[in-house]
Amino acid sequence: MAQWFMLTLVGKDRVGIVARVSTLLFEQGAHLGEASMMRLGGNFTIMLMVRTENDVQTLKMLLQKIANDMDLHIHIENIDGQLHQHKLPNMRISVYGADRMGIVATVTNILVEVGFNILDLESDVGGSQAQPIYIMHIEGYSETPQEEVQKSLDAAVAKDGISTRISHIDTLIG
Amino acid sequence: MAVLDILQYPDERLKQLSVEVSNFDTSLQYFINDLLETMYAGPGGVGIAAPQVGYFKRIAIVDVSKNPKLVSNGCMILINPEIKKWEGMKIGREGCMSVPDFTGNVIRAEAIEVHAQNVEGKWQTFSCVGYEARAVQHELDHLDGLLFLDRLVSRRTDLFQRKKYKKK
Numbered sequence: 001m002a003q004w005f006m007l008t009l010v011g012k013d014r015v016g017i018v019a020r021v022s023t024l025l026f027e028q029g030a031h032l033g034e035a036s037m038m039r040l041g042g043n044f045t046i047m048l049m050v051r052t053e054n055d056v057q058t059l060k061m062l063l064q065k066i067a068n069d070m071d072l073h074i075h076i077e078n079i080d081g082q083l084h085q086h087k088l089p090n091m092r093i094s095v096y097g098a099d100r101m102g103i104v105a106t107v108t109n110i111l112v113e114v115g116f117n118i119l120d121l122e123s124d125v126g127g128s129q130a131q132p133i134y135i136m137h138i139e140g141y142s143e144t145p146q147e148e149v150q151k152s153l154d155a156a157v158a159k160d161g162i163s164t165r166i167s168h169i170d171t172l173i174g
Numbered sequence: 175m176a177v178l179d180i181l182q183y184p185d186e187r188l189k190q191l192s193v194e195v196s197n198f199d200t201s202l203q204y205f206i207n208d209l210l211e212t213m214y215a216g217p218g219g220v221g222i223a224a225p226q227v228g229y230f231k232r233i234a235i236v237d238v239s240k241n242p243k244l245v246s247n248g249c250m251i252l253i254n255p256e257i258k259k260w261e262g263m264k265i266g267r268e269g270c271m272s273v274p275d276f277t278g279n280v281i282r283a284e285a286i287e288v289h290a291q292n293v294e295g296k297w298q299t300f301s302c303v304g305y306e307a308r309a310v311q312h313e314l315d316h317l318d319g320l321l322f323l324d325r326l327v328s329r330r331t332d333l334f335q336r337k338k339y340k341k342k
Binding site: 084085086088089120122169170171172173174 | 216217218219220221222223266267268269270271274275276277305308309312313316322329
């Protein structure tokens with residue numbers, strides 16, 4: 001019986017990784033689900049939902065040649081594949097400031113306190129090497145009013161020069 | 175009155191161009207009543223376009239008045255609508271009854287002026303802002319066979335927040 005796996009590939013970025021991996025999976029009769037590919041610190045990273053009749057060992061064996069050829073690390077995990085159940089975010093939080101240790105920990109702990117469920121998080125380190133800046137975008141859902149979340153965030157990070165801004169996400173279903 | 179079936183993408187009919195309404199008769203009134211009922215029965219219930227129920231005429235309805243915080247014109251019946259003016263642009267999250275379980279970011283004009291006929295054929299002009307303007311643009315796209323999927327921008331796309339300077 002076909003089951004869902006989460007395939008993670010990490011390695012040196014180069015042209016053609018996604019094409020090669022997806023072609024092999026297609027030729028093996030595997031279905032792909034949701035995926036997220038990103039370059040993180042110049043590295044290639046992808047997390048890919050794969051549905052196949054194969055087991056973890058077989059899937060890993062099939063992908064090993066590509067991994068060896070392209071300097072990639074493979075990780076495969078059996079997962080519960082839940083499609084068609086997207087949760088809608090109602091708030092988007094943008095955070096930026098001079099990079100320092102603890103920004104993510106401080107911000108996300110405040111979010112836990114206000115019952116904010118993170119649905120999406122992405123961050124970048126920009127600025128110059130001498131003066132790096134940290135930029136993070138979080139989307140999620142919370143019943144706590146936006147003003148209260150903002151107040152808690154300000155109280156925790158504004159003194160360190162970290163700016164946070166919350167915008168309401170009002171999803172239009174037309 | 176009846177709740178009509180909603181076409182769901184990948185139904186190719188959603189890509190069809192709708193034609194102008196020329197007969198403002200009682201059958202039009204009946205259809206609009208059904209369309210209204212279908213819209214209010216939907217998950218968001220703020221807008222609907224005739225092609226979404228497989229009727230390829232230039233008819234759309236927008237009603238964002240359930241949310242008292244929003245600036246609104248109430249229930250707008252828009253027949254043969256045309257947007258005459260656009261101003262500003264903003265990213266917002268959209269979904270669609272014809273595209274279940276997916277929402278994405280779309281850039282729309284912040285303020286518009288729309289010219290349309292009502293159910294008796296009389297021309298009216300509405301000024302719409304914010305969420306209501308977004309809903310009108312979303313519904314009018316359906317009349318041209320466009321879905322919000324045609325206008326998606328990346329999740330990582332953001333518009334700079336505009337600073338509001340006070341005029342001296």
